[in-house]
Amino acid sequence: xxxxxxxxxxxxxxxxxxxxxxxxxxxxxxxxxxxxxxxxxxxxxxxxxxxxxxxxxxxxxxxxxxxxxxxxxxxxxxxxxxxxxxxxxxxxxxxxxxxxxxxxxxxxxxxxxxxxxxxxxxxxxxxxxxxxxxxxxxxxxxxxxxxxxxxxxxxxxxxxxxxxxxxxxxxxxxxxxxxxxxxxxxxxxxxxxxxxxxxxxxxxxxxxxxxxxxxxxxxxxxxxxxxxxxxxxxxxxxxxxxxxxxxxxxxxxxxxxxxxxxxxxxxxxxxxxxxxxxxxxxxxxxxxxxxxxxxxxxxxxxxxxxxxxxxxxxxxxxxxxxxxxxxxxxxxxxxxxxxxxxxxxxxxxxxxxxxxxxxxxxxxxxxxxxx
Numbered sequence: 215x216x217x218x219x220x221x222x223x224x225x226x227x228x229x230x231x232x233x234x235x236x237x238x239x240x241x242x243x244x245x246x247x248x249x250x251x252x253x254x255x256x257x258x259x260x261x262x263x264x265x266x267x268x269x270x271x272x273x274x275x276x277x278x279x280x281x282x283x284x285x286x287x288x289x290x291x292x293x294x295x296x297x298x299x300x301x302x303x304x305x306x307x308x309x310x311x312x313x314x315x316x317x318x319x320x321x322x323x324x325x326x327x328x329x330x331x332x333x334x335x336x337x338x339x340x341x342x343x344x345x346x347x348x349x350x351x352x353x354x355x356x357x358x359x360x361x362x363x364x365x366x367x368x369x370x371x372x373x374x375x376x377x378x379x380x381x382x383x384x385x386x387x388x389x390x391x392x393x394x395x396x397x398x399x400x401x402x403x404x405x406x407x408x409x410x411x412x413x414x415x416x417x418x419x420x421x422x423x424x425x426x427x428x429x430x431x432x433x434x435x436x437x438x439x440x441x442x443x444x445x446x447x448x449x450x451x452x453x454x455x456x457x458x459x460x461x462x463x464x465x466x467x468x469x470x471x472x473x474x475x476x477x478x479x480x481x482x483x484x485x486x487x488x489x490x491x492x493x494x495x496x497x498x499x500x501x502x503x504x505x506x507x508x509x510x511x512x513x514x515x516x517x518x519x520x521x522x523x524x525x526x527x528x529x530x531x532x533x534x535x536x537x538x539x540x541x542x543x544x545x546x547x548x549x550x551x552x553x554x555x556x557x558x559x560x561x562x563x564x565x566x567x568x569x570x571x572x573x574x575x576x577x578x579x580x581x582x583x584x585x
Contacts, residue, residue: 241566260284262494267350270509281345409445428476455491480550481557
């Protein structure tokens with residue numbers, strides 16, 4: 215529905231996850247009958263959960279742990295772990311700093327050059343552990359380091375930025391044309407964020423195996439405040455899911471995975487993302503609450519370290535349990551911060567479905583209930 219802001223300027227109404235609710239059907243099932251398994255390219259996962267490539271959440275060790283739990287930990291390959299042999303001192307400084315000091319520490323720490331030998335070492339560490347290896351770069355770093363990452367043996371290449379287009383145009387250097395770039399790679403590429411039907415369709419036509427939906431959301435981002443960019447996630451995920459349906463027909467059956475990325479602090483938000491059409495969710499802040507997360511309760515994204523225009527803050531979360539407890543339970547809280555997978559499975563079973571793809575057909579209603 216469009217709303218006229220003024221003569222000549224119209225805006226569409228959009229909905230966040232807080233604005234919608236899931237409607238149970240006439241049938242229920244037992245949770246044990248629900249399968250959450252999914253597959254992207256040749257890689258199969260038991261859980262529709264990816265850990266976001268944020269240094270406060272994913273270290274090589276936690277990426278391995280999440281992989282063994284059935285999810286996918288995506289390592290930030292332009293983060294602290296590829297700039298420092300041992301970044302533990304940086305983590306300790308961030309843990310002790312106030313908000314202003316933390317931003318300055320991040321800017322200084324991330325000004326250190328990325329070391330290609332550390333990129334290769336981190337990828338090898340994950341590969342030697344026997345888990346699927348996923349590494350992320352920003353669009354700005356992709357052309358510079360993609361060969362190093364692919365040669366090191368990454369299984370899934372993630373291009374993640376505030377917003378990612380099928381073609382980044384610049385007069386100051388080499389242009390990243392995703393269609394040409396993806397065509398030349400031998401590994402599946404997940405790219406985003408996007409938030410609209412048209413932008414998602416372009417990424418799918420460029421050859422992306424998965425599309426990340428979301429920008430400007432999340433517990434640490436201030437993108438909406440600094441740049442004015444934000445699209446409520448229920449609408450964004452639903453639009454991209456609609457683009458997937460069109461592309462499926464257009465391409466003769468090529469299925470592109472929709473991965474919701476951002477604004478999902480609790481299990482209920484993740485369930486709503488799947489109901490809106492996502493195949494999986496990429497989360498940061500829920501996992502930052504883990505006692506074994508590298509940030510130890512502190513949480514930040516790549517945007518917080520920008521040297522000229524930081525677009526994120528360092529958040530502080532209570533640590534509620536181990537990574538395994540937060541993902542698979544048991545839960546010690548009643549607020550949706552633990553046993554994320556159990557909550558997803560329970561919700562799908564209460565609505566009578568047996569897997570995520572079926573659950574994408576569930577009814578939702580607009581039901582804003584936050585005062």
